[in-house]
Amino acid sequence: MDIKIHVEEADGQFNTIEAPTDMGLSLMEILKASEYPVAATCGGMALCASCHVEILDNTYDEEANDAEMDMLDTLPVVSDSSRLACQMPLTDDMDGIRVRLMAEASME
C-alpha cells in the first residue's frame, strides 16, 4: 500500500508525500527521492547522522536499533523523538506520520 508522510517545511506548514511500503525503502530514501536536502553521506549505514529527523507524533513506537542509538548518542542536539531516517523502513503502521528534518540533515 501507499502511505502518507507529512514533512514539516521551514514555515511550519506540512507537505505530504506518498510512499510505497512494498519496495523496501527507508524513510531516508523516500525523503531523498522527494528532493528533501538529506545528504545521507553514509548511504544509510547509521554512520553519518546526516538523515537525522524528529518524529512529531507519538504513535510511532518502533525501537531504534543499537547502531542508531550509538550514533544518536554522539549528536549535540537530539530530542526524545530523534531518529535516523535511514534506519526506519517504511511500513503500513507509519501512515500519516509527521516528521521534521533536523539541521544536521541539510546539505549546507
Added chain:
Amino acid sequence: MIHTDLCIIGAGPVGLFAVFEAGLLKMRCHVMDVLPQIGGQLSEIYPKKPIYDIPGYPVVLAQELVDNLAKQIEPFNPSFTLGERVEKIERQEDESFILETNEGTQCHAKAVVIAGGLGCFEPRKPALDRLESFEGKGVDYMVRNPEKYINRKVVIAGGGDSALDWTIYLAEHVEELTLVHRGSSFRGAPDSAEKVLKLAEEGKLKLMLNSQVSELKGEQLLNECTITNKAGETETVSTDFFIPLFGLSPKLGPIANWNLNLDKNAIEVNVEDYSTNVPGVYAIGDINQYPGKLKLILSGFHEAALMAQSAYRVVSGGKKASLKYTTVNGIQTF
C-alpha cells in the same frame, strides 16, 4: 613559506593517490587537510568497514587501505600540513598559486589539486548562545594539546568514544573534570565506559548523566557552565574549558569562495584532465562533478592519473608527459 610543484587540498584516498601519480612524473607534492590525520572519509567515518571494490583487493578495511596508500607514496616524500583548513587560493602573476590556511601557513605551488571530498570535516556544535564567542577563549572542539588543560578545570560533553577517551586521559591531569552526557548510560566501547564510571566512583571526575550544558558564562574568558538535567534542575559548574565532543560532519566550507564553477556543492570539471574553470587548478574525487560521475574511490584514482598528466604540462612549462609503466621502470624517486 612551503614551496612545491603541486599543492593537494585533502588527504583522503584520492589526494593521497594523486601524490603517487604526480611522483611518477617527478612532481613534488604538499598535502593539506583540516583533519589531524590522513585518510578523509575512510579514517573519519568508516575506518573499520570492509571495502570490496578496490581492484586487486577482494576485501580491505578502510583504514588498511589508507595505511597502504601512505606506504605507497612514501618514496616520493610528500610533505603535509594537517589540522589546518585551506582558506584561500591566490593566483600569482606568473600563474603560480599561494594557498593559505586558517592558521596562516602558506604554500606556494605551481598547480593546485582540490581533492576535498565532501568538504571540510567540522565539529558538530551544540546549540548554545555565546558558544562561538568563547571559541579559543575556553571552548575547544578538539583536544589538540592536552598540556593546555593541566591543573585547570574542564567540562567535557558527549557520550561517544572520543568523549570517553579524553575523559579517561584528562582525569589524571586536570584540577577538576566534569563529564556531561545527555543519556543515562554510555554506549561507546564498554571498556572505556567502565573506566569512566570507576573514575567517577573514585572521585576523579564528576559525572552528570541525563544532562546537557545549557548556558556558558564569562566576561572575556569562559568561567562557568550551567548544566540542566532532564528533570529541569540546573547546576552551575565553575570551569576554564568546555570541550563539546560530538564528532565531525562535512561542510563544503571555503571551497565555495574560490571562484570555481559549482554544481550542487561539487566542482565542475573538464573530463579530459579534471581541470576546473581556473587554469592550473584541478578537482578530483568526490568534490568534482561531470556527467556520469560515480563517487567511488576507484573513480578518484583514475581522475588522479589523468590530472597528473595535465598538471605536468603546467608544472614543467608546457612539456608533455610520456606514459611509462611502473612495470618497466619501477618507481623512480627524485
